[in-house]
Amino acid sequence: MSGAGKPRGRNRLERNDRLVRLALLVVAFSAVSVLLVITVFIVGQGTPIMFKYGLKSFLTGSSWYPSEKLFGLWPMIVGSLFVTAGALVIGVPFGLSCAIVLTEFSSKKVRRLIKPVIELLAGIPSVVYGFMGVVILVPFIRQTFGGPGLSVLAAAIILGVMILPTIISISVDALQAVPPSYREGSIALGATRWQTVKMVLFPAARSGIIASVILGMGRAVGETMATIMVAGNAAEVPGSLLAPVRTLTSNVALEMSYATGEHREALFATGVVLFVIIMVLNTIANATSARRRKQS
């Protein structure tokens, strides 16, 4: 240390620099590696049993009785699709209307009031949505329409509200990204405000809006807590909107606490199916937003 000349000092600084860079690199990649570890783990735990009992019986079997070695995921796959579709039917019209109002038909003042409120909606924990569903929505459905109340309808409504913030904020961004000249040009040609929205802004922002819907869909597919609380979780393809339903996520969360052996593996296999569905949705969302970037 005592005889540290100029060149040695510089060497040390360079070495430090390299070390810091390396350390940062390791930290950064550890974040990515978490995803890798999860993927490898779920696939490693979940796929052997799928092939043992046959992929077809796993995906299309309609009996889920793990204690009798019957692992049919079909009711849960259909359940997830039903509930998600229901959530979109409710969430998309409300979300898009809200986005249009915010970007086109409201003053700055109103926007400044509503935007934060919607962002707040995204911050409410899902268990709170679920609780509201159980306390208010489920009894309402039971008394008004009959049935047990815990149903496809209840889950769809709760999830529809939960995906609103996603749909609204991304659609607003997409609509605001449309160059002002489009809007001005359309108005100058004599189009009304609504005609401008319908014929100019919507087509121009289309891919952004589609991406918002797909991300909302991803949220609805992945939501667990609120769904378990209001859906009733019967492992059967629901016969009506008022029948109980079980989603893929609920299936895992519901049964994992006491599952052992092949039952546990079957839950991992459920995770694999879910993983594939989410991956496909995210890839589509990325592809559409990439196309949007290329267009603009």
Added chain:
Amino acid sequence: MTRRNLALVGLAFVAALLAGCRGDRSQTDLTLAGSTSIQPFADKWAEVFMQAHPDLGVNVQGGGSSSGIQACKSGACQIGMSSRELKGDEKDLVEIVVARDGLAIIVHPSNPVRGAKVAEIKQIFAGDLRNWSLLGGADKPITVVTREEGSGTRGAFQELVMGKTRIFRGAITEDSNGTVREIIAHDPAAIGFISLGLVNEQVRALDLDGAAATDENIENGRYKLVRPFLFVSRGEPAGLAKEFVDFVLSAEGQALVKKEGLLPVR
């Protein structure tokens, strides 16, 4: 100076990580194996027991009553756990009842149906009997609530009521005694089952085959939906096994039983 601090922080971090990984006990002094219904309770007992004896490792494994009894016979474990009575050549093992698991069939307090036959309960949960009017109640479809696969309470219900018949697919499924009770407390047309120890004033337990779900009727055998939780061993438990059994039967061990909704034996 600051660099040394950084190094210290880094070291502390690594140490914390290593400490976190140490949870796996490599050392096993006592092994229990058997009924998956008893397993969660045995896990709790083992946890509390090991807090009092930090130098000992108690290992609890599942596998089912029969395989637990076999493991005990062969000496693979010191204590076997069984949630059914011993039969045939299993009877040469020493059995100790550590708790009892009772089941109540519960309905909404406003439900006019006071009791049913066990056979009728079975039909309801098989999905063959679907209206309360068939049991002398209002003309309303029955909402059937069950527990998830793997749950010990469902296992007990399957064993005591359903036998080989399946619970039908359309039954609402919840993952705790508490949630089942909550749903039935709010739905006048619902029926479900929970651990006997968890029945409260929000719901009403049905009389079964003419016997009310009371401690007295369980004692004299008239209320049938109850099963023993047994520890079995080759000969009287000795050493650490005896210490563990004594702990389970102690006031502290039995308090744990009661808290989890089982019926204590002491």
